[in-house]
Amino acid sequence: MEKINCLFCKTDQEDPILVQENGFSGRKCARCGLVYISPRPSLDDIKNMYSHDQAQIPSDTHTAQSFSKRMLARHHLAILRRYISSGKLLEIGAGGGYFLDEARKTGFEVFGLEWNTRQVEFIRNSLAIACESGMLNDAFEGTLFDTIYHCDVLSHFYDPFAEFLTIHKRLKTGGILFFETGNGDFQEKYLPAFSSFQYPDHLFFFSERNLRDLLAQTGFELLAFRRWSLLPQLVAKKAFFRLTKKPKKGGQDLSTRKATVIPAEQSARKPSPGKIIQTALDLLSFLLRYYVGAMLPKEKRPCTFILVARKVTGTSSPAKNDRRL
Numbered sequence: 001m002e003k004i005n006c007l008f009c010k011t012d013q014e015d016p017i018l019v020q021e022n023g024f025s026g027r028k029c030a031r032c033g034l035v036y037i038s039p040r041p042s043l044d045d046i047k048n049m050y051s052h053d054q055a056q057i058p059s060d061t062h063t064a065q066s067f068s069k070r071m072l073a074r075h076h077l078a079i080l081r082r083y084i085s086s087g088k089l090l091e092i093g094a095g096g097g098y099f100l101d102e103a104r105k106t107g108f109e110v111f112g113l114e115w116n117t118r119q120v121e122f123i124r125n126s127l128a129i130a131c132e133s134g135m136l137n138d139a140f141e142g143t144l145f146d147t148i149y150h151c152d153v154l155s156h157f158y159d160p161f162a163e164f165l166t167i168h169k170r171l172k173t174g175g176i177l178f179f180e181t182g183n184g185d186f187q188e189k190y191l192p193a194f195s196s197f198q199y200p201d202h203l204f205f206f207s208e209r210n211l212r213d214l215l216a217q218t219g220f221e222l223l224a225f226r227r228w229s230l231l232p233q234l235v236a237k238k239a240f241f242r243l244t245k246k247p248k249k250g251g252q253d254l255s256t257r258k259a260t261v262i263p264a265e266q267s268a269r270k271p272s273p274g275k276i277i278q279t280a281l282d283l284l285s286f287l288l289r290y291y292v293g294a295m296l297p298k299e300k301r302p303c304t305f306i307l308v309a310r311k312v313t314g315t316s317s318p319a320k321n322d323r324r325l
């Protein structure tokens with residue numbers, strides 16, 4: 001665990017705590033709106049957590065068949081295909097591989113990167129998609145990609161600046177970066193809407209300003225910035241949890257946290273009333289997020305963002321702006 005300060009403002013000032021969960025503290029930078037865990041778990045702790053299936057969302061949830069996961073993939077592909085519709089596409093944090101499976105159907109040549117080894121096996125064996133579990137820098141023997149995609153993964157990056165610089169390096173000239181992430185620059189009065197911040201899996205929540213700065217400082221030209229309000233989904237989720245679950249007590253330690261392990265292959269095949277209900281809830285979440293959420297106000301509210309950016313090179317090379325924590 002190490003104390004850190006705002007990645008963007010780089011001051012020595014310790015920001016006030018906004019949220020505490022599972023024994024971890026999220027601090028909010030008053031200057032730029034970044035919400036960050038400090039003290040932060042070490043990179044080894046984080047890798048260990050994902051590789052041993054101890055993340056807040058276990059592998060069987062990712063690999064379980066779900067109509068809504070394919071709907072989400074098709075929704076994102078409809079936006080992506082306005083900018084690029086073929087070539088090599090890499091997903092970072094490929095989950096259960098369903099986005100890659102749908103992208104392949106539309107003509108992309110697909111590749112996955114995933115830290116959870118059970119999910120890697122599922123993507124390789126059940127979906128027959130090339131998937132590796134290492135670091136982006138070394139993955140797929142240096143292959144350059146036309147598109148790099150990630151969804152709800154940015155908040156998990158240990159060093160977002162280093163990761164975006166690596167993404168830049170692994171894209172072809174003019175390549176497309178497409179990602180979705182939740183925000184941190186909402187008013188504090190909306191905090192009670194959240195049932196969980198999934199600490200310590202999530203390390204950062206970004207403001208709009210942070211995301212624009214992150215792209216500009218790592219060599220990307222922003223092509224699209226789309227917003228959806230998360231409030232309807234958050235409120236529905238919290239109401240559901242209140243009806244069905246007892247609240248957690250006390251903190252959690254990364255070294256002792258255990259996930260319920262169901263073999264991925266078994267989980268994907270096994271039909272049950274619970275899975276049908278889960279799929280219905282996932283579908284409801286999808287509709288609340290991207291259809292109801294599209295119609296509601298977004299300013300200073302909890303939102304999810306989709307950003308599309310293009311790699312730029314030459315005079316705007318990110319090497320001049322190389323930043324590390």
Ligand SMILES: [Zn+2]
Pocket residue numbers: 006007008009010029030031032033034
């Ligand atoms: Zn800041």
